Amino acid sequence: MLLPLTVSAESQAVPTPGYHGRYLWVDLTSATAELRSISARDLRRFLGGSGLATYLLLYHGGANCGPTDAESPLVFSYSPLVGSPLTTSAKFAVVSRSPLTGMINDSLVSSAFALAGKRVGVDAMVITGRCETAHYLLVDGLRCEVRSAAMLRGRSCRDTEQALRKELGNEFQLAVIGPAGENGVRYATISHDGRHAGRGGNGAVMGSKNLKAIAVRGDQRVAWAHPLELQLAAKELSRRSFGSSTSKYRELGTAANLSVLNRLKALPTRNFQQGEFAEAEQMDPVQLAQDYHHTRSSCAACTIGCEHMYQPTSSTQGISGQPVRVEYENLFALGPLCGIHDVDAVLRASQLCDDMGIDTISTGGTVAFAMECVERGWLTTAPWLRFGDSHALLRAIELIGRREGVGVELGLGSRAFSVLLGPQAESIAPHVKGLELPGYEPRAAQAMAVGFAVGTRGADHNRSGAYQVDFSEAVDRYHLRTEDVHHLLETEDQAALFDSVIFCKFLRGVFADLFQDVAEYLRLVTGWEVTSEELRCTARRIVTLKKMFNVRAGWVPSDDTLPERMLQQSPIGNPQARITSVQLQDLVRAYNLARGWTAEGWVPSDTLRPLDLLDLVGDPSTVPQSS
Amino acid sequence: MPLQICIEFYGSVRLRAGESSMLLPADDIGITVGQALSSVTRRFPQLIGFCCGSDGALQPGFVVNVDGQLFTRDDSHRLLPGQTLLVLSADVGG
Ligand code: SF4
Numbered sequence: 001m002l003l004p005l006t007v008s009a010e011s012q013a014v015p016t017p018g019y020h021g022r023y024l025w026v027d028l029t030s031a032t033a034e035l036r037s038i039s040a041r042d043l044r045r046f047l048g049g050s051g052l053a054t055y056l057l058l059y060h061g062g063a064n065c066g067p068t069d070a071e072s073p074l075v076f077s078y079s080p081l082v083g084s085p086l087t088t089s090a091k092f093a094v095v096s097r098s099p100l101t102g103m104i105n106d107s108l109v110s111s112a113f114a115l116a117g118k119r120v121g122v123d124a125m126v127i128t129g130r131c132e133t134a135h136y137l138l139v140d141g142l143r144c145e146v147r148s149a150a151m152l153r154g155r156s157c158r159d160t161e162q163a164l165r166k167e168l169g170n171e172f173q174l175a176v177i178g179p180a181g182e183n184g185v186r187y188a189t190i191s192h193d194g195r196h197a198g199r200g201g202n203g204a205v206m207g208s209k210n211l212k213a214i215a216v217r218g219d220q221r222v223a224w225a226h227p228l229e230l231q232l233a234a235k236e237l238s239r240r241s242f243g244s245s246t247s248k249y250r251e252l253g254t255a256a257n258l259s260v261l262n263r264l265k266a267l268p269t270r271n272f273q274q275g276e277f278a279e280a281e282q283m284d285p286v287q288l289a290q291d292y293h294h295t296r297s298s299c300a301a302c303t304i305g306c307e308h309m310y311q312p313t314s315s316t317q318g319i320s321g322q323p324v325r326v327e328y329e330n331l332f333a334l335g336p337l338c339g340i341h342d343v344d345a346v347l348r349a350s351q352l353c354d355d356m357g358i359d360t361i362s363t364g365g366t367v368a369f370a371m372e373c374v375e376r377g378w379l380t381t382a383p384w385l386r387f388g389d390s391h392a393l394l395r396a397i398e399l400i401g402r403r404e405g406v407g408v409e410l411g412l413g414s415r416a417f418s419v420l421l422g423p424q425a426e427s428i429a430p431h432v433k434g435l436e437l438p439g440y441e442p443r444a445a446q447a448m449a450v451g452f453a454v455g456t457r458g459a460d461h462n463r464s465g466a467y468q469v470d471f472s473e474a475v476d477r478y479h480l481r482t483e484d485v486h487h488l489l490e491t492e493d494q495a496a497l498f499d500s501v502i503f504c505k506f507l508r509g510v511f512a513d514l515f516q517d518v519a520e521y522l523r524l525v526t527g528w529e530v531t532s533e534e535l536r537c538t539a540r541r542i543v544t545l546k547k548m549f550n551v552r553a554g555w556v557p558s559d560d561t562l563p564e565r566m567l568q569q570s571p572i573g574n575p576q577a578r579i580t581s582v583q584l585q586d587l588v589r590a591y592n593l594a595r596g597w598t599a600e601g602w603v604p605s606d607t608l609r610p611l612d613l614l615d616l617v618g619d620p621s622t623v624p625q626s627s
Numbered sequence: 628m629p630l631q632i633c634i635e636f637y638g639s640v641r642l643r644a645g646e647s648s649m650l651l652p653a654d655d656i657g658i659t660v661g662q663a664l665s666s667v668t669r670r671f672p673q674l675i676g677f678c679c680g681s682d683g684a685l686q687p688g689f690v691v692n693v694d695g696q697l698f699t700r701d702d703s704h705r706l707l708p709g710q711t712l713l714v715l716s717a718d719v720g721g
Contacts, residue, residue: 243688244677244678245687247639247688247716248716251638252638252642256637256716257721259638263637263695264692265695284641286647465721467719468718468719471719471720472690472717473700505721508718
């Protein structure tokens with residue numbers, strides 16, 4: 001069915017270079033679409049990616065409805081750099097209210113979808129409403145259509161992409177969900193070309209709209225303010241991206257973290273009971289490259305190419321025998337966290353998660369939690385779920401994706417599952433605000449501990465890179481002091497800039513001064529005379545905007561904490577890894593004050609004025625679309 | 628027990644060295660990080676210009692850690708016999 005498109009007069013204005021100055025709003029319930037303007041002021045305030053999408057989500061009332069309510073908006077947002085020759089810039093953000101946490105959820109994905117989506121002629125796409133049955137949305141330039149996806153129901157992410165590619169051709173780029181998204185698994189992903197908007201359950205939001213896929217194609221290009229200088233700057237950035245600061249990513253990928261974190265006693269093992277895994281060295285990528293067929297790949301428009309793929313040596317029924325992308329996070333979560341050292345099983349488990357469309361960190365975290373509950377006798381309905389049992393892991397993933405058996409409870413995530421099992425189980429559920437912890441033992445990395453506790457999307461290592469602070473000369477990671485928290489703010493602000501402008505964070509070692517360098521790239525793209533000070537303010541604005549979303553969505557100060565067990569015990573074998581509730585609260589208070597918020601974490605209006613956010617106070621329905 | 632310092636390699640450094648560790652002799656007063664790294668490059672010349680210079684100065688993008696505890700880039704830091712020096716990418720994590 002073709003959707004009638006309304007075009008506002010303002011959306012036809014000449015846009016700022018680098019932008020189209022408008023976004024596509026699609027309501028699946030009424031089967032209508034609108035082209036709406038975004039003012040130059042708002043583009044400069046929120047840049048794009050995560051920042052712009054959070055703004056649009058708030059504007060469209062995303063904090064005022066349930067994550068899977070029909071009216072809950074799902075926002076795709078590009079950036080001024082998308083389509084430019086700057087390396088690693090072909091990325092997009094997907095933002096919604098998370099079904100896992102109830103808070104803001106922004107995920108970043110590469111690659112060609114960003115290029116094609118921006119060429120539609122918009123800077124973002126807001127999808128609201130719900131189809132009556134399974135459909136997919138086709139956006140071909142400004143022609144929007146919803147088509148039946150009945151034949152795609154229940155099919156894996158990979159199969160869905162293949163089927164749609166066959167039907168539509170290779171010019172369309174696809175964002176799809178797997179069975180898990182259709183079945184409402186709270187940590188379902190949105191997949192594009194095997195890469196996932198992974199955390200927090202954007203796939204479940206898409207599934208709740210009965211939207212199996214989105215296909216985009218377009219030919220609208222934006223202008224660049226200084227195209228010749230931009231080409232030269234891009235060439236220089238590409239040259240620098242080949243230096244030693246990215247060698248780890250090029251040569252081994254993030255999987256190289258596993259041995260290091262193990263040595264530093266910061267590798268979460270057996271549901272965070274330990275910080276070391278005896279068999280970790282077997283999983284080191286130097287070893288993997290000897291044991292498995294190894295290939296390398298990269299996102300579109302990237303000169304680094306950090307994706308390392310390994311071919312499983314055995315196959316399991318229902319799992320395709322394709323090479324598997326291995327990152328530290330899937331390796332740790334489906335390996336040591338579940339007590340599993342069989343690398344082949346971890347590869348197959350990763351592949352199964354990708355096919356089902358579920359986040360590997362939350363999958364590993366929730367399964368490991370359930371394994372410990374079985375061990376302690378608190379979960380009796382799935383006695384086969386045992387640490388170290390790779391068959392049990394594969395069976396659990398299949399059940400989660402299909403939402404069958406114990407997969408129904410596992411699909412809720414560790415927080416909601418633990419509530420069903422009782423207070424003892426709640427104390428060991430490995431989450432913050434409902435989002436499972438990634439692969440950093442917070443008691444052995446206390447800057448990261450605070451970063452997890454205050455994280456707006458929950459326990460997260462991509463919105464707070466505080467582990468960089470822990471594993472540096474800057475602090476004592478076992479004894480963080482309140483005066484150290486400014487380091488954390490810096491990593492959060494940098495992440496907010498990376499995710500909004502958008503650059504891949506693996507470039508971070510390449511920039512001499514991130515804010516200064518990005519200011520120059522933005523000048524070349526947009527023509528704005530932007531300074532590093534302005535960008536620092538922009539980053540703080542975006543972090544605060546996410547906090548404002550959460551406040552509106554029901555955040556309370558007690559949400560900023562760690563799992564109870566982590567505040568009471570050290571991991572086995574590392575007594576110095578200890579942080580008490582009082583210490584954590586002091587650090588969180590210091591963080592809040594350093595942000596200009598109250599000690600409890602509320603955002604006062606005198607903080608909003610210098611951040612130019614005053615217009616967002618009050619009922620979101622009254623937020624002006626300012627110009 | 629001979630007086631020794633263990634050097635462990637991680638990530639790209641291990642890949643290039645082709646070994647995961649090596650032992651260095653050390654007397655009672657130990658050796659500096661710079662001296663240790665200089666010895667490393669004599670044994671593994673392929674690391675010169677990658678993670679450190681032949682004089683033992685660390686290249687940007689790399690860091691060392693003592694006993695899994697202390698991160699440092701100070702090449703005058705003194706290592707004592709029995710200690711372990713980890714050589715790794717400064718970008719731990721990600
Ligand atoms: S460095 Fe890796 S994640 Fe980043 S853009 Fe390149 S391939 Fe993608």
